[in-house]
Amino acid sequence: MTNDETTRRDAPSRRDYLTYAGALAAGGLLSGCSGGGGTDETTATSTATQSSETSTTAGDSYSVAMSPAGAVEFEAVPQNVLAGSTNYLDITAALGHGDAAKSTSRPSTSTPSLKYYYQALGVSTDWLDDLKRAGSYKKETLYELDSDVHFxxxxxxxxLDGWSQPDIDEVAENVGPFFGNMYSRKHRDPPEAYSDSYQYYTLWEMTEKYAEVFQEQARFDELNALRTDLLDHIESNLPSKAERPTAAMVYPRLKKDSFYVQTFNHKGYFYAHTRPMGAADVFADVQRGEYGGKLVDYEAMLDRDPDVILMNHGISSYYDVPETKHAIRDDSVGSQLSAVQNDRLYASGNPRQGPIMHLFQLEMTAKQLYPDVFGAWPGYDGDTYPEFPESERLFDRQRVADIINGDI
Incomplete structure (x- = not known):
C-alpha cells in the first residue's frame, strides 16, 4: 500500500456526494427477490411499481435500489462513472450522459461496437476516445480513478483475487458505491454468498434502474416505447414456426478448428437480440458449460447444418470477420455448410448490449433470419452500419438520436 493510498483511505468519506446505503453482504439485500426473477425480454418493461417502492426522493437526494447492491443514495447525478462493461457504457450514453463515463474495464474491446452503432445515428462518440482503463478492478486503480459510482x-x-466484502465496503465508503448486475447477462448462478437474494433483470429493467440514477426517466420512457413498437412489429410479422429457418449462434475458434456454440433462446440480456426471433436452435439440446457454451467441431456443425449461422461478437473487436468467413469457407467441411453455400453466414451483434445496441441488433437479426419479411441484410464490412432503404428500416434513427440528445 502506498502512502498516497493510505492518505486517500483516511480522507473524509465520499458520502458527502454519494451515500452507499445498500447492504452488500449476503442476506436481505433485496427482500423478496430470488435468483429466478426477471421477465422475458420480449415483454414491455413494467417495473414502475417496483421502482416507486425502491426509489425515494427527499429534497435533492434520491435513492435507487438494484440487486445485489441494495439501496444506494445519491446527493446529485453522478458526473464521473466507471462503466464496467459495454452494456453500462451504452446505457449511460443512451440516457444522455455519455460524457459522465470516464472509465471502463477495457476500452479497446468496449468502444468499437458503440462507435459502430452511435455513428449510424449521427451521435457524437468523442467521449469514447477519452475513456480510462480500469482493467481487472485492482483496488488501487479504483482509488486512482476516483469515480462517483462504479457500474x-x-x-x-x-x-476476484484481492477483494473481500470488507474491501468492497471500504471502496464504496471512501470512493463511490457499486451499482451493477452482471449475472443477468446469462442467468448464471451468482456466488454462493449472494445466491439467496440475487435478482435477475432484463436489459430494459436494468436500463430503467440507471435512468433513475441519472434522473432520466423521461428519456427511458421514450426509448422503451420505441423498443416496444419495434418488438411488436417484429413479432407480429414472424412467419409460422414451420417456415422459420434453423439457426446456430457461434463464436468461431479458428485455431481449434471449431465453434463455441451458444444457445439462441436462453434467458438473459446476452440473448436479447436473438430470443425474440423464435428461430429453431439446432444446438438447443447440447449440454453447455458454466458460461453457456460448448465447443463443437466442423463435423458436428455439418451434422446439424443450420440454415443460418450467426457469428457472435462479430460487430466488435474480438476477431477479423472477413478473415474468419474466408477460413470457414476455405475449410473442406465448412464449405459444405448450407449457411456458407447460401451466403447466410453472418457477423452478428455484440451480446454485451445496452439499449441502443439492442435496437440495432434486433433490426440486424430480423433481417438476417427473415429477409423476405424485413428486407435483406446488406452485410458487414467492418466499417459502417450498412445503408438500406428507409422503408426497410425497422426503427426511426432520428427519433433515437433526438432522445439521446435530449429532444424529447
Missing part, C-alpha cells in the same frame, strides 16, 4: 457488480467483484 460493477459487487457479487462479481467478490470473486
Amino acid at each position: 460493477v457488480d459487487p457479487a462479481y467483484l467478490d470473486t
Whole structure:
C-alpha cells in the first residue's frame, strides 16, 4: 500500500456526494427477490411499481435500489462513472450522459461496437476516445480513478483475487458505491454468498434502474416505447414456426478448428437480440458449460447444418470477420455448410448490449433470419452500419438520436 493510498483511505468519506446505503453482504439485500426473477425480454418493461417502492426522493437526494447492491443514495447525478462493461457504457450514453463515463474495464474491446452503432445515428462518440482503463478492478486503480459510482457488480467483484466484502465496503465508503448486475447477462448462478437474494433483470429493467440514477426517466420512457413498437412489429410479422429457418449462434475458434456454440433462446440480456426471433436452435439440446457454451467441431456443425449461422461478437473487436468467413469457407467441411453455400453466414451483434445496441441488433437479426419479411441484410464490412432503404428500416434513427440528445 502506498502512502498516497493510505492518505486517500483516511480522507473524509465520499458520502458527502454519494451515500452507499445498500447492504452488500449476503442476506436481505433485496427482500423478496430470488435468483429466478426477471421477465422475458420480449415483454414491455413494467417495473414502475417496483421502482416507486425502491426509489425515494427527499429534497435533492434520491435513492435507487438494484440487486445485489441494495439501496444506494445519491446527493446529485453522478458526473464521473466507471462503466464496467459495454452494456453500462451504452446505457449511460443512451440516457444522455455519455460524457459522465470516464472509465471502463477495457476500452479497446468496449468502444468499437458503440462507435459502430452511435455513428449510424449521427451521435457524437468523442467521449469514447477519452475513456480510462480500469482493467481487472485492482483496488488501487479504483482509488486512482476516483469515480462517483462504479457500474460493477459487487457479487462479481467478490470473486476476484484481492477483494473481500470488507474491501468492497471500504471502496464504496471512501470512493463511490457499486451499482451493477452482471449475472443477468446469462442467468448464471451468482456466488454462493449472494445466491439467496440475487435478482435477475432484463436489459430494459436494468436500463430503467440507471435512468433513475441519472434522473432520466423521461428519456427511458421514450426509448422503451420505441423498443416496444419495434418488438411488436417484429413479432407480429414472424412467419409460422414451420417456415422459420434453423439457426446456430457461434463464436468461431479458428485455431481449434471449431465453434463455441451458444444457445439462441436462453434467458438473459446476452440473448436479447436473438430470443425474440423464435428461430429453431439446432444446438438447443447440447449440454453447455458454466458460461453457456460448448465447443463443437466442423463435423458436428455439418451434422446439424443450420440454415443460418450467426457469428457472435462479430460487430466488435474480438476477431477479423472477413478473415474468419474466408477460413470457414476455405475449410473442406465448412464449405459444405448450407449457411456458407447460401451466403447466410453472418457477423452478428455484440451480446454485451445496452439499449441502443439492442435496437440495432434486433433490426440486424430480423433481417438476417427473415429477409423476405424485413428486407435483406446488406452485410458487414467492418466499417459502417450498412445503408438500406428507409422503408426497410425497422426503427426511426432520428427519433433515437433526438432522445439521446435530449429532444424529447
